[in-house]
Amino acid sequence: MKVHIGPVAPPELTAAVVAAGAEIGPAAEASALVWYGGGPERFAELDHPGLEWVQLPSAGIETWVTAGALRDGITFTSAAGTYAQTVAEHTLGLMLAGARQLHAVSRADHWARPAGIRSLTGATVGIIGAGGIGRALMELLRPFGVRVLAVNHSGKPVDGAAWTCSADDASGVRRALAESDFVVVAAPATAETAKLIDADALSLMKSDAWLVNVARGSLVDTDALVAALDAESIGGAALDVADPEPLPAGHPLFQHPRAIISPHSANPKSLLIPALARRVEDNVRRRLAGESLLGVVDLTAGY
Amino acid sequence: MKVHIGPVAPPELTAAVVAAGAEIGPAAEASALVWYGGGPERFAELDHPGLEWVQLPSAGIETWVTAGALRDGITFTSAAGTYAQTVAEHTLGLMLAGARQLHAVSRADHWARPAGIRSLTGATVGIIGAGGIGRALMELLRPFGVRVLAVNHSGKPVDGAAWTCSADDASGVRRALAESDFVVVAAPATAETAKLIDADALSLMKSDAWLVNVARGSLVDTDALVAALDAESIGGAALDVADPEPLPAGHPLFQHPRAIISPHSANPKSLLIPALARRVEDNVRRRLAGESLLGVVDLTAGY
Structure with missing residues (x-):
């Protein structure tokens, strides 16, 4: 050959x-x-x-x-x-950076403890698109004793998840969004997943929950996300992908008090x-x- | 009672x-x-x-x-x-933030991939002071397949570490510093551990290695650290503690391209x-x- x-x-x-x-x-x-x-x-x-x-x-x-x-x-x-392992590693880094407000302290020029510090240990983690990256992430999350709510294409139970639902099950997806302390988006970009995380989805999330997108920018409605962050209706967002990508220089998400933007650098x-x-x-x-x-x-x- | x-x-x-x-x-x-x-x-x-x-x-x-x-x-x-679990969680957050350059991207106002991104998976992690926090950290590191070099008081082998040496074994400590991709300081502050990480210790570290201090500021010589970071002789430093503490506003470690300062916020x-x-x-x-x-x-x- x-x-x-x-x-x-x-x-x-x-x-x-x-x-x-x-x-x-x-x-x-x-x-x-x-x-x-x-x-x-x-x-x-x-x-x-x-x-x-x-x-x-x-x-x-x-x-x-x-x-x-x-x-x-x-x-x-x-x-x-x-690339599941390296992307999962980056995802955990984004989750912990958000939980521990490491973006805020990285920007500080003086010694002051930021608000909003929380722990990943024992938290509920929703994984929207629990495929290879999701499974690798679940391995990394295992020692944290988290409860995983998985959403996948088939709805077939994901090993190690407390609960799994199909992406077609609208009320299941709403439950995953509403109960999670961290919502991780790791689904493929298709016509069905475009703007999956829109204003409605964001409105279901807890006021201290973090959204983490390591899939593709198209899955999240950027304007709706900026509005939710500005309104402090979610805890924060850590994005390795964006829409548009690259995000234009000076976009409100850069250096937003509640956002971490990594420039498609998970892999x-x-x-x-x-x-x-x-x-x-x-x-x-x-x-x-x-x-x-x-x-x-x-x-x-x-x- | x-x-x-x-x-x-x-x-x-x-x-x-x-x-x-x-x-x-x-x-x-x-x-x-x-x-x-x-x-x-x-x-x-x-x-x-x-x-x-x-x-x-x-x-x-x-x-x-x-x-x-x-x-x-x-x-x-x-x-x-x-507090071992919460401090270990913060420590892993600092390690991943350093590895993934999340401090650099947090400060950026435009979309540009930073240099120096690395992976924790398969890395060598030296734990100086492998007590309760060290053991909790090793649990969190388990899924990353890292090799742990442990330094403790007794030299008694630490479960799960590839190698353990006593803090009194100067050549052993030098080996741990020289071989580690991440050097985590988690030892108690005593007269013996004051300025344990000094210019000499820093000079042994790999040029891309990260120093992570979650113990007490007194264990690291701050001026020597700033010099090592400025000279780019180590990869970076992530500190939850400092000497003096609090670090004065505007100290060179704040917003240093190779440093992450969290203000004693692990717990x-x-x-x-x-x-x-x-x-x-x-x-x-x-x-x-x-x-x-x-x-x-x-x-x-x-x-």
Whole structure:
């Protein structure tokens, strides 16, 4: 099997393909493509009739869906699950920073204890979109003795959660929002999840609850969020993603007393490349052995 | 048994004494005193010849040692261990905030990924003073697959640590400093631990390592730390305690690109009172039952 890596080929990915036992080749001769370093609008440059499998570098692939680039006849795999641990780690960091008001003290020029300090230990954590990141987060939360309310696509009970409901169960979702001290958004960006956290959803949250979004900016209505923060109707928001993204300089969320904005840095390149390399090596091995691939994209579901 | 609570008596502590089955009484009639709301210089106001046991409200009692207030004939108990979980939670928050550069993004007014983002997962964590807080922290760190290097008083192996050495073992301590990605200081403040982290200790640390102090400010040489941060010879410092404390307004550590200063807020009053109430209830019950008390101060060791 010949594999092409492009439009950009980091040496770690080349090493992963070789370690798995495949050969690196030019795009036109490769039945497999490891995509890195460009958006879906450039896919046509490397696509060709002999292409059978494309490994995409991100967990969320909604830009490929929107661009209509996921053509029939090719198996696309996302990197879903690959970055779960590093994103979960970042998520816990955002939760604790919010709980402990570390954004406020980071901005201070004098010694003064901020208001609103709380504990994560024993808290109720709602996870909206309890997939790979949610499960990894639950592992990290285990020593805190939290109660997890999980919302997922199927409604199938999530191991370790106190309670699970389907995203289609509107009253269940409202309950998760209303009872949680921390609402973590980790669902894929689809037409169904656009502005899932709107003014109505925010109005259900506790007045000291924190919203943490590590999914995609489109899931949260930014203007409604700013209004809720200004009205102090929720405790705070910690966002690794935003809408629009990037947030324009000087946006009210930057340095907001109740907000922490990390610029899509849950999975920076320094952590992404080694994790992606492991997934590439694993999937190339599986392909060579005729086994099923990890992260196969469901074209109907859109993720 | 009559118990007095003072100089200030929060209702939660009164309730704890009553729940344990003891009676609240005036200081002069009480054989037990739950101290709250004042420094050791006020101890004489409530001391009397019939006093047998004093429950102090903090884990570190070095101000009582220094003031010479721990007189013979009284059993003093500290709150050591009581706040371990909340302080460990804060410590993990500081570690993750440093690793994920959350102090830097909190200060930003635009969308830009900061340098220096790293992961806690799989890192090496040195715990200088692996007592109650250290053990609680190790529980929280377990899902991160870290390697813990523990330094304690006895050198007796700490459960779950990859390696333990005694604080008296200078080469062992140097090894812990040199190999750790995060150096957590959680030792009691004594004459031996004063300026334990000085210019020499800092010079041993990795250039990307973070120092986290949740013990007492006296354990770290502040000027040496500022010099190390300015020289970028360590990755950063996250301090919940400082020397002097409070740090004066405008001190170079405030808003330093490599520093996070939380103003002794690991255990704020809102979290302290319920935890102290549990300890008071437990110790009053033990006293009434003739059992040994928790947190008995060793006058020789000074903690």
